[in-house]
Amino acid sequence: MEKRVVLSKVAPELYQTVLDLESATNEYVLSAGITAGFSHLLRLRASQLNQCAFCVRMHTRDALSSGESSDRISVLPAWRETDYFNDKERASLTLCEAVTLIAEGQIPATVYEQAAEVLSEAEISAVEWLSVVINAWNRIAIASRYPVKG
Numbered sequence: 001m002e003k004r005v006v007l008s009k010v011a012p013e014l015y016q017t018v019l020d021l022e023s024a025t026n027e028y029v030l031s032a033g034i035t036a037g038f039s040h041l042l043r044l045r046a047s048q049l050n051q052c053a054f055c056v057r058m059h060t061r062d063a064l065s066s067g068e069s070s071d072r073i074s075v076l077p078a079w080r081e082t083d084y085f086n087d088k089e090r091a092s093l094t095l096c097e098a099v100t101l102i103a104e105g106q107i108p109a110t111v112y113e114q115a116a117e118v119l120s121e122a123e124i125s126a127v128e129w130l131s132v133v134i135n136a137w138n139r140i141a142i143a144s145r146y147p148v149k150g
Contacts, residue, residue, distance in 0.1 A: 002145065003145070004143065004144055004145040005143075005144065006144045007140050007143060007144045008140070008144070015140070018133075018136055018137070021133055021136075022133055022137070025126075025129045025130055025133045026039070028125075028126055028129060029126045029129070029130050031122075032120070032122040032123050032125070032126035033120075033123065034092070034123065034126055034127070034130075035066070036066045037063055037066035037067045037068040038089060038092070039130060040059045040062040040063035040066055040068065041059075041063055041068060041072065041073070041076060041089075041093075042092060042093065042096045042127065042130055042131070042134070043055065043059040043062075043130065043134040044056060044060055044063060044073070044076060045076055045077075045079075045093060045096055045097065045100075046096055046097075046099075046100040046131055046135055046138065047059055048076065049097060049100045049101060050100065050135065050138040050139075050142070051142075052137075052138040052142050053148040054141040054142075054146040054147075054148050055134070055137060055138055055141055057148055060073055071084060079093055087118045088118050088119060088123070091114050091115045091117070091118045091119050092115070092119065094111055094114060094115070095107075095111055095112075095115045095119075095124065095127050095128065095131070096127055096130070096131045098111045099127075099128055099131035099132065099135070100131060100134075100135055112124075115127075
């Protein structure tokens, strides 16, 4: 794998700012009532869409250690075809995917309408902030070519 500039090493103060944002976001997500395990599934789904191997591996491990089942993790790429996720989780996954894929049609009004039917404003905001932060991490890891070795 080619060598790249490692953003955390070249600009550690900016990296620390993202770490601080991650920490604040984690607190906010939990205060909104989203479990730690499901928050890792949201991060995992965004990382899958962004093809960030480093974050996919990390959030799979984090989801498992937070009590998520291997079944829910395994079906995540095809979550719409399963009964593993409740209405709130489905709305959260849809919103997370829309934020992640924002260049493909922005965030459709239908996604917000669906989310607003089952999620509180705090939950919607938490999912959106979590999505913004994991997308930042995906870009940092991919741009820096964080190694993923077996």
